[in-house]
Amino acid sequence: MSSKVLMAAKGLEIRFGGVVAADDVNIEIHEGHNLAIIGPNGAGKTTFLNICTGYLKPHRGSVTFDGRDVTGLAPRRLVRMGVARAFQIPQLFTEHTVIENLLIAAAAQARRWSPLTPIATIPERGEMLHLLDMVRCAHIADRPVSELPEGQRKLIDIALALALKPKLLFMDEPTSGVASSEKFEVLDIIAKALAEAKVTAVFVEHDIGIVERFADEVAVWNRGEVLFRGVPGEILSHPDVIRDVIGETV
Amino acid sequence: MVLLVAVTPVLAPTSQVLLTLAFAKGLAVLGIIVLLQAGQVSFGHALYFAVSAYVAASVARSFGGELVTTLLAGVAAAAVVGLVVGVFVVRYRYIFFAMLNLAVSMIFFALLEKFYYVTGGSDGLQVPRPTVVGLTLERGEFETILFYGALVLSLLAAWGTHRYLASPLGNMLRAIKTNEVRLEYLGVSARSTLLSGYVLSAALCGLGGALMAVAQGIVTPEYAYWVRSGEFVFIAILGGSGSVAGAFVGALIYEGVRTYAAAFASDIWQMVLGIVLLVIIIFGPSGVTGLYQRLMDRLVGPARPRGAGDSERAPGAAE
Amino acid sequence: MNLQLFALAFFDGIAYAALVFLVAVGLTLIFGVLRVLNVAHGSFYAMGAYATASTVGAIVAAGYSPWLAFPMMIIASALIGGLIGGPVEKLLLRRIYDMEEVLQILVTFAVFMILEDVQRLVWGVQPYFESSALMVLGTVDVLGITYTAYQLILLPVVAILVLVGLRIFLRHTLSGKLILAVTEDREAATAIGVNVDRVYLVTFVVGASLAAFGGALASATTSVIPGMGADMIVLSFAVVATAGLGRIEGAAITALLIGLGRSFAVYLAPELDVLVPYLIMLAVLLVRPEGLFGMAHTRKI
């Protein structure tokens, strides 16, 4: 691939007790190419994201970002370098309202530390409302997150990551829990926004429809290993992938 | 409300010192409330109360003692100690945080008792009455000045803390309570955020301690005892842990109930206090300020649907 | 310090450790399950001591065998746990499990204050001292020093029995498993049919009874005085935190550390005596932030 390598993982290895969650994982993430990760449950997809974002330190191997070795760097360091993440299980500030969640992200991104300015008045507010609108949550801006159903939490979790204006965005099953009637639409909008802002996305996904539509590349994980990697059309029709991941069509 | 408090000494002169003491405690409680925002409880904040009180006492004893410098020295000392201890304790959460603070404060308490040649042991140190802008005052005048000084300081501290809590930093502090992982993933260090809150809370406790020292005219190791730390937490909840005003309302009510219970039910004052507390928690878990809010809601109609954390939640509706 | 002194300090240490463990283990249990830091624990401890001292005193005064002191200790602690602990859980704590942690601490604090005065109203302010149980067991001479068999032998043995008993109960019985399940997620436990209310009630009563039992055992060696509960709370809290949340074994080891630390301090640096529990806690948490046996709680992401 011709474009610049944004992040590269080399020889990642990690095991939990007897479970090998990453076994010599080598993969490059190219700027502007959205990468979808698919694979059976427990294959090590989330673990890979955890390593790339600094949540876990690999037992062996290295991660570089923008040419710098970032292995084992704390998540907040990576975030400041431009790596953001949306989670499989939404990670939100449940005692804050939706808009407050976003404002915190915006303030963190813009490094607004002034202890005497109310957060509600920061200039990024409009931008955040727009972001909420984009994930179709504008109407719940003032609801406390603790009251929200799972699906909306997922969307807000993604919005939080977007608020950080990252260069590289990891999304762990962005559409699971989002009603099927909405997910394509919402993801369309997000994808467009990402493309405009030149954000590269890496996402774990079980919905093959979504993968086909939004991924430039697909990587197939199994038992901590990257089995296949390539363009969606090729990978998704591979018989092994169909058997282990997608399931035969009826 | 503020006005009411401000004119009280004119109407009931003896309440003046009681109110000054309540303000001093209220300031310390404000410090506790700051930490409660992050979901952390300290059972050792009496440490800062005492550090500041002892430093204020020493300053008042050795440098002739001007009120302003005495208070400032106390607060500065508390903030510095808060920073040093804070760097260590912000790594911990919940009971560990609570107990480490307790441990540090108890060590300080023990030191105050042990080095009794310096600290006066459990007899403590007398604090000579400081001068006010160079003037030496009679007790009466001094107490009046101290009362209004305390009132103004409390208002300032309450306003400042309120702004802080509404600011990005304050919101991040509150975010620690619910999701540190996400905070880290926003590029914010949960520890530094907590440290900023911790130093602020130490400084507030320090202000309360210094004020208490000059108002009481004596400092004793009891200032650092865990019971006092417990008392601060107690008042914070009594007033309503969510609001800045709660600190002072709680302190006023607490001091009032305790003093009058000790006077009129001198052998069962603890029981009286305990029952008052239970009633408040069971019927108004968001404290006195919450009760007031609810009353207003009922009279004027609710401002907006109440959030989570209210008693009406389904059993076990855990997050 | 020669070997003899070392041995002596060791004996004193384990006797004290046994008592600390017995008192703290109930708190650890309650905290482990209900996640409520029970300040009223100190009251149960004190009331167990008062109830035992006063009833045993009456029994002995009436001319009955002092050996009755031992069954009396068990009866008194069960009664305190059931008759006072039970209603406290059922009528008060039950209303507050959904509230914030601090509120829960506060409720137990209020209960503590009320019970302090109740004790004074019932038992007055004069110290009680009832050591019949200790006297009947006699003394043992070790290396020329006289120890009471009660402290040197009985207390450690009881402590070990309680430790082993609780371990077996929690690890190897269904009720124990359910307790652990409820601890983690009340709603999920309800969804598989566990009567959460009952588990809580039983745990609290058992925990309170253990506290009272600690007091009952202590009453044979110490004066039962107003305010004795307050001191025990702080110590127990320190044990809970050092041990790791709700960890029974941790409580045992912490108690041992505190007991030995204290007696060595008395021998080597009496000035540090008071600080021993805190220094141990600092040292342990510095190395193991989750306590001796605690597990790092990682959030699911």
Place this chain on the structure above:
Amino acid sequence: MLEFRDVTVTLGGVRVLRDVSFLINTSDTVALIGANGAGKTTTLRSIMGFTHMTGEIRFLREDITKLPPAKRPGLGIGYAAEDRRLFSAFTVEENILMPAQVARLTAQETTRRLGRVYTILPELKEMAGRPAGSVSGGQGKMVALGRALMIGTRLIMLDEPFQGLAPALARRYAEALRTLRDHDPDVTLIITESNPGLLRRFADRALVVERGEMREGSLAEDAPDPLHPASPATTP
């Protein structure tokens, strides 16, 4: 077998369900569908007794509105929550066995049911000995499913059971559930699921939750996915 009569649920001041009434017959397989936040989860939680509600819920002709939540699983109701809620201190198998132990089933019966669970969800067997706290998101969903199957002899309620499962797996489970239902006419299934393709595989009926109200829906028309014919969910 399950009936809602004028059920209203208010959460935090918001009326999430409004005067909802419906009837489900024994051995029905019902899909509960609706947009995010419509109230699907709330409906299931009400049956479990986890919400404050007014109205009446009847199960097997008995009014269970006032029945303590802990007694409901004893009626043969198994519930797999949307957010898994495993007991992380226990192993996967202990998690699955626990409802049987609470109900004090005989060893024989327990083994029989465990066998059934492993037949439907063979992947669980592989991770039986691992701490439930360490399994991945999708694996956790399976464990929750297994646990519900263990006790649900009359009514099994699954809240988004396939969410986060790899499609091949989800499909296998859907089939297994259908087999289960076909073999056991006493069992009633309620499933909330947003993947219409899977639902159509085995649901008889659809109930649509919308703006706090419940209406009958047809699976054929209420699960359109016209936007994305390529999605395997809708591949014929």
Place this chain on the structure above:
Amino acid sequence: ADKPDELKIGITTFLSGPASVFGEPAKAAADMIIEQINADGGIDGVPIAASYVDEGAGGEALVSEYRRLVEDVDVDLMLASISSGNCNQLAPLAEDLKVLNLMWDCGTQRIFEENDYRYVFRTQANATPEMLATVLYLLKTKPDFSTIAVVNQDYAWGRDSWDIFQTALKAMKPDAKVVAEFFPKFGAPDFSTEISRLQALRPDVILSTSWGGDLDTFVRQAAQRGLTNTSTLVLPLAESSLQRLGSALPPGHIVGGRGDHYFLHPERVGDPAFDDFMKAFHDKTGAYPIYPVFHMSQALAAVKAVYAKAIEANGGEWPDREQVVDAMDGLSFQGLGNEVTIRDDHQGLEDQLLGTTAKSDEYGFAILKDIMLFDAEDITTPVGEESIEWLKTLGPDFVASVEPKTYAD
């Protein structure tokens, strides 16, 4: 001034916490004595009305309540307090509020050595004569001991009293060797380790100025483990524990009563007022009076005496408050113990009584024999001197120079 309807007195005492072992009996005594005074027609016809404040409620509550009593209730005088810490805090306050304050039970010797007060007086002795008398008694009864250890509570009283005792001992018996100093924490439930250590060290004498439950526990554990057979205990406050300790305190140990306070006071027994009170108190509370009861009786006796004196000085008219304060100087009064006189520095001169325990079948607890009664004049720091410095000036010959009254039976 006009005669008021009642003479209002505020009394601070411990009603909660460990020190309530002193506070409660003192309150009971105050109630009885005031009732008696009022029954006898009050003070020049004016009945006394007392309000109590719990010292156990903590410093702020105490100060607030003290002020409320003085400023709102407008009490005529205050009796405060038991705790030395509280005395330190309240003395300057009383001075500022210009209210007569009788310190009725606190022991810190520093108050009048470091400050001059107009309104504050002490109606009993202080730590210096109490400890000095103890040293003297020890040296007179057991002159040949060579080693001593101390087990005191870890707070101001425990530290200060040891300071005084040690200074006096060094001055009068320089060869006495201190082999161990233990300061277990206040309220310690267990002294096993200290006792093991003491058994290994075998000091001739073990001093403990502890009180209340701490003292009881220490003595009992020491007795249980045979420490009382090998060492002589010196317990300056144990008069207040004798009845509770029962037979646990064996014969042959030295006990003091913080003044000449003992329900079998050799000079007072036989006085009908004394005997009647002892009996009445026992009937009411089930126990014989202990030293705080004596202290309370002295404070109230001082109240009675000072009003009588001031009224006389005022030509039979009711005195105003300043006149009452003036009348305090040089006042003599007698409570349940011997007569007490207020010195120029406002310190009371109170005799000291010590004895050695003996078994008593009549009472079921140890009573005192070989009682010595020290004259206050001989053992109280002279006016204007600082206790520790003064004690250092004493020499071994001081022991013989003080001649207490002795009661052999």
